[in-house]
Amino acid sequence: MVLATSADQGIPRPTIPWRRHLRKRIAPTVTPALLVRRFELALTFCHGSIHWLDTDGQTASFPGKASKVRTVSPMAISPARKHLRLSAQVFETIREEIVSGQLSSNVQISEAELSERLGVSRTPVREALIKLAEDGLVQIVPQVGTFVAPISVESVKEAQFIREQLECALIVEAAQRIDQPTVRRLRDNLIEQDHAARDNDWERFYVLDESFHSLLAGVAGHPTVWRVIQQSKVHMDRVRHVSFRMPDHMTQLIAQHNAIVDAVADGNGANAQEALRHHLREIFGTLEKLGLANAREATAVPRPRESRG
Missing domain, CATH: 1.10.10.10 (Winged helix-like DNA-binding domain superfamily/Winged helix DNA-binding domain)
Known part of the structure; x- marks a missing residue:
């Protein structure tokens, strides 16, 4: 190591001949193609989006060559x-x-x-x-x-059982505690459901369906029970999202919802429970229409390959 004196500060500083050594190791890897690629990446980031090179995207032209890129939209966290x-x-x-x-x-x-x-x-x-x-x-x-994972029919049936037992108990108390403002809220919800069905807006219908059942649980005085139901019915919900796309299925569900509201509004807990039970068992008919009634799961995922000796 050679000591050199800094002209501006007058203090010794070490001088190591590292540039020559580093140039020998790095220079051969910095090819014209690599420089072009770095320039392309710089242009990509300047446009404010990240691209993955792929073969199924749209063609984007850069100086020197054309590449096919795909822009992946970020998954938003609510x-x-x-x-x-x-x-x-x-x-x-x-x-x-x-x-x-x-x-x-x-x-x-x-x-x-x-x-x-x-x-x-x-x-x-x-x-x-x-x-x-x-x-x-x-x-x-x-x-x-x-x-x-594929849809597990056994998990769907278990979720339906839990939901039916809890929600049918809630509906009896809801019929005893219902008031006119809540009836109007339920009727308004049904009107919105009808609009969503006419527009084939499955996502909106799902939100309104959830709100409808949540409101009934709240009237019964057990909103926490509805959260338990929500946690247990995830496999049912997968089938429900598929079923909303079936012809006239949303219209059929709205008719069942109306029957539930009519019974609750009349204060008839027995009829409300019967109407709700019929509604919640609709999932079994949906499984049959989807060809899943007798299947353990929709399809199987790939399995590990057996090693060959």
Whole structure:
């Protein structure tokens, strides 16, 4: 090592001949093609979006060559979940996409891609996927990958049983406690359901359907029980989201909702319970129409390949 004197400060400073050594190691790897690629990436980020090179996207031209790129929209975490732990926010977001069918059965999901889309590290994503696997919504197959689990008919039937027992008990108390302002709110909800059905707005109908049953639970004086029902009926909800797309199915559900409201408004707990039980057992007919009534699960995810000796 050679000591040199700084002209401006007059203090010794070490001079190491590292530039020559580093140039020998790095210079051969900095090719014209690499410089072009770095320029392309700089242009991409300047446009405010991140692109993944792919073969099924749209063609984008850059100086020197043309590449096919795909822009992946970020998966939004709802502001309503910001009070939750990060892993819980990720869990609820992925869960919602699976239940709504945005992530279809048997689709392989990438921990890295989810991390990129959500703008979080892999740790909360990994924690969320483990919890989703415990709930039967994803399947983690060793040496293969992580997949959205197919619809489990047994889980749907168990969820229906829990919901029927709890909600049919609630409806009797709701019929005893109902008042006219609440009846009007229920009727208004049914009008909105009809509008959503006419517009084929499945997402809006689902929200109104949930609000309808939540309102009945609230009238009964047991809103916490509805939260328990919500947690237990996730596998039912996957089928419900599919069923809303069936012809005239939403119209049929609205008619059943009207029968429930009529009985509750009359204070007739027995009739309300019968109407609700008929409504909640509609899921069995839906399973038959979807060809799942006698199946254990919709389809199977890939299994690990057997090693050959």
